[in-house]
Amino acid sequence: MTAVLPERPIGGRLIDQFEYGLDAPICLTWELTYACNLACVHCLSSSGRRDPRELSTAEAEAVIDELQRMQVFYVNVGGGEPTVRPDFWHLLDYAIGHDVGVKFSTNGVKLDKARAAQLARTDYVDVQISLDGATAEVNDAVRGTGSFATAIRALENLAEAGMKDFKVSVVVTRENAGQLDAFKELTDRYGAQLRITRLRPSGRGADVWDQLHPTQQQQRELYQWLLAHGEGVLTGDSFFHLSAFGEALPGLNLCGAGRVVCLIDPVGDVYACPFAIHENFLAGNVRSPGGFRRVWQSSELFADLRSPQTGGACTKCAHFDACRGGCMAAKFFTGLPLDGPDPECVQGYGETALAARDLEAAPPRSHLDHSHTGPVRGQPTLLGMPSIPAKPCDESPLAGADLG
Amino acid sequence: MTTTADFDATLPWRRARSVALRPEPFGALVYHFGNRKLSFLKSKQLVAVVETLAEHPTALAAIAACGVPEGQHRTYVRALADLARSQMIERRPEAPE
16 A cells, blocks of 8 residues: 655645655754764763774765755764764865865864864854753763863863854753753853753663653743743754743744754764664665665655654644644654654643553664763763772772771 | 835845755755855745846846736745845846946
């Protein structure tokens, strides 16, 4: 049986057009490597170790050529930590030279004064420094000891080099939701722009989501804060589920997975969105015949995602037009049905749905995990593990001594 | 109505040189490489108008030449005024090139 796809309407709202997908993505995320010097507890791609099958320099250049032909005007580059790829700076120049602008996310580890000056000289590149606490204490518990200092040093170097419009990128958690004003101050201090995004239960994020996702009260405060700060704060349009509180937030209030966004992972696999690294959302690989264009334009999965939702509990809700049922990945990785409420549904339907889950059936997990297998220097302490293998005398010079 | 603060439809215009149009089923995506702004043209007829601005002595002439019905001219002028404000289209020098 072949499903008959609904036909695209002519005219009307853009958001309705976006539901039917575009000829090329607006916003493409490209993770260049699974390698990372950090081991953040909420890493959405479970990164740590490089994958031996990662795209070569020549293959990455071919992807950039294809993006130029498809008129994908910019890509969001991430990882892993993209700057640990030895050819990162070459690929950055190659993309810019082919009309594909680059916005890359980094923990700042490679942004010394020389690199900061190089970036400040380069047009058409955007840098986002990841920071998940406005203080070292809050940040380092999640991202690892020393990661706050690394990020701040990178911000200082960029500001000193005269870089314009760089971003500080924050994932909002239960621990840092009270620091939004402090983040804004910190960002302003470096002449940067604040970008805050939503915590997803993807990758290792699934392990800490229960503990770290904002409470209902925090979500309400976040919503008010976002309305008060308007377009001055970037969000990657990731909080559209909050629109069900009432007024729509600026940006695209729609799940863009496979419609206007997608992910190319380090080995060239194309997923519907950066938060959906799972076989169910794998549309194809850029190495296959026809390359990325064929995956984007012809994959069965993306065709399925490009039709408006017509059934399910949410379509009957008065707020459906505001939140469109929320985030697909958040539902999937918490074990909720995709046509039902988001686990953080602000009307409370998510909590009800979570409580009604079959506890015998574990939520789905990604088939990929590139996490470091051994201890990492500065390991995050959130999970109650010591940050470094502690020797007794680190705690007290008299530890272990029998003073009886 | 043929003029607004940023836009006079009786003058010659063109798609800004640092702007690219990407055709889409509903119209086109517009991208400005300089200020990195993204915008959308919501009909194929508007795409045709923007693409042919440079071939006509005035923006109004481009609108008429693309077969836009008289009753919709105001809507098209307003759409072009928005594009002028976001620098997606720019004034064309009047002297012959």
